[in-house]
Amino acid sequence: MGADFVVLSLVPLLIGTLAAVACALPGNFLLLRRQALIGDAISHVVLPGIVVAFLITSSVNSWAMLLGAGAAAIVAVALIEGISRLGRIEPGAAMGVVFTAMFAGGVLLLEMSDTSAVHLDVEHALYGNLESLIWIEATGWASLTDPEALAGLPPELARIALAALGIAIFTWVLWRPLAMATFDEGFAQAQGIPTVALGLGLVIAAAVAAVAAFDAVGSIIVIAMFICPPAAARMMTDRLGHQVAWSLGFAVLSAVMGYVLAGYGPIWLGGNDAVSAAGMIATVSGAILGLTCLYGPKRRSDVSNINSSAKH
Amino acid sequence: MLFEALTFQLGYNATLVALGAALLGISAGATGTFLFLRKRALVSDAISHATLPGIGLAFIVMVAFGGDGRNLAGLLLGSALSAGLGLLAVQWISARTRLGEDAAIGAVLSVFFGAGIVLLTVIQTMDSGRQAGLEGFLLGATAGMLLSDALVIAIGGAAALALVVLFRRPMTLAAFDPGYAVAQGMNLQRIDLATMGLALGVTIIGLKVVGLILIVALLIIPAVSARFWTDRSDRMVVLAGVFGGLSGYVGAAISASAPALPTGPLIVLVAAALFGASLLIAPGRGVLAALIRHVGYRRQVHLRQGLLTLAQGLPIYENYTLRLLTRAGLARPDGVATEAGRAEAAKALRDEARWAMARQLQAHEAASALYDGLRPIATVLTADEIAEIDARLGPPKQVTA
Structure with a gap:
């Protein structure tokens, strides 16, 4: 745990953890609203949003990308809504049409445009490159107090930290209306809560999380960050506050364990090359979900809970 | 290639x-x-x-x-x-x-x-x-x-x-x-x-x-x-x-x-x-078809309401309705009915009166549920049934200018 760790692992570890936290927060509400696949759709359409923003501004400016991805998310949600209303198509299928088509457009644009100067390529977009976000200027733990070295931190760290903070504030400030709109939309509306705007706000928060996590884990594995920790947390408790707390714990655990297993696991097994950290984080979060599905105290569906309590 | x-x-x-x-x-x-x-x-x-x-x-x-x-x-x-x-x-x-x-x-x-x-x-x-x-x-x-x-x-x-x-x-x-x-x-x-x-x-x-x-x-x-x-x-x-x-x-x-x-x-x-x-472009569910349906419906509503207005002997001021009526030769540009317009207006009025009567008659309960203010009654009832309604209504009214 010396200088090597600070240079090579500290920043990716932090980015992975923050990304997992930023995704798990909106993920909890999406899961409870049965909109888990909105997270899926958003993480796919982030790609065309980022590519179009890049083609317009020809830079990898974070604000432009954030705007592009946010716009793409809103366009996607509007298209899904429009198609399912106009054609009276089931929303799941409408979603399948929209996000695959937009993702295909993004991939094609990316393949056809010259993005070799910036690290924006298809493989990167699919599963990120957490390992490349190293802190070259660091010399050891002392660098944490050295302003010159701190200036050399990868910009992705500040971006994801800001996104995680923003999403945490969003969740904290809107906790009560979000909870109400999630569990009883009709009641929330009767209370004067603008549920449609709130739903859109949730989509935008998820889009922000997806963009910020894009560098680290790409647009497919981020789905695991949205769904797995909240789903595992749902197996542990019936209370929303506890569920969010559990999900944050699981998110941090998956990120840290995944990163450590990816970086050091092969070495322990006698190999000498690390494997994909993003992939390993998703795998660990899946393993946690699998364990909670098997042994979590609240794993059964609500109906069977009622049945079993009626029997006793 | x-x-x-x-x-x-x-x-x-x-x-x-x-x-x-x-x-x-x-x-x-x-x-x-x-x-x-x-x-x-x-x-x-x-x-x-x-x-x-x-x-x-x-x-x-x-x-x-x-x-x-x-x-x-x-x-x-x-x-x-x-x-x-x-x-x-x-x-x-x-x-x-x-x-x-x-x-x-x-x-x-x-x-x-x-x-x-x-x-x-x-x-x-x-x-x-x-x-x-x-x-x-x-x-x-x-x-x-x-x-x-x-x-x-x-x-x-x-x-x-x-x-x-x-x-x-x-x-x-x-x-x-x-x-x-x-x-x-x-x-x-x-x-x-x-x-x-x-x-x-x-x-x-x-x-x-x-x-x-x-x-x-x-x-x-x-x-x-x-x-x-x-x-x-x-x-x-x-x-x-x-x-x-x-x-x-x-x-x-x-x-x-x-x-x-x-x-x-x-x-x-x-x-x-x-x-x-x-x-x-799909017929039925497509956007274009829906748009055409909407425009057609709007046109029908305006024509019908315009004719009923003419039937009251009132001039038409609403632009879209007036355009529809003048194009069909039913009204003059100043909103007053033409000869043909008066005849059509009388028909529309008669149709409304027949519908109103049909709605009062129990025998036509099912048919009168189809009333939407646009459908001519002749598409719903047979000629004999309409003749029977007409007998109850008395002779048609003329629309005068």
């Missing part, structure tokens, strides 16, 4: 690939229709992403036994096994835990994909793995495809299509009317399993051409496009097959006509273009 590709002049391999993609598209479109009607469309997204770890493991196993890791048949077998496992996981999670199917789909697709990426990075560190080219399975790559691979795809596509044709009757019935299918003694679970198995087969065959990330589009988009054109499930299956086949064929041809154009995204974008066209 595109023309050559579309007319099979780009060589044996490109032709085989285009044909294979077309066959694949037809079977994907048809299979997707059954999935769509059973509301299971996105389950196939989990299946397709779940193929990746199987591909990686198959490669590692084949290399470990001293074979060529790139053998397509072996890779596809591995992908089928892990995709089946993914499907079981989705079903187990949504049946045995409190999580919904949507969460199960999302969790399975992302976790299996992540595990697959881990395996891909393992393979990259193997001596024989550097040139493996397994990344081609992500988004589809037909460039530099071996003849044997193209054959596997063409034969696989044909086999899937044959299975669709073979099972079309029970699957159509289960998709269209599950209750009736059960009453007919069919095993719904087994049919669903067959449908999912077919979707799995299409996914596996499509891996090399479309890639595992986008193959789900070929199962969903043609079916949704076909939905716009027809309400009949048998026609929908055929139409979806046509859309899927066209997408596969045209997309593969475009991709073959220029280097560095990925096949999968192109096929999906062709399918999306067909969908966009369906959304716009």
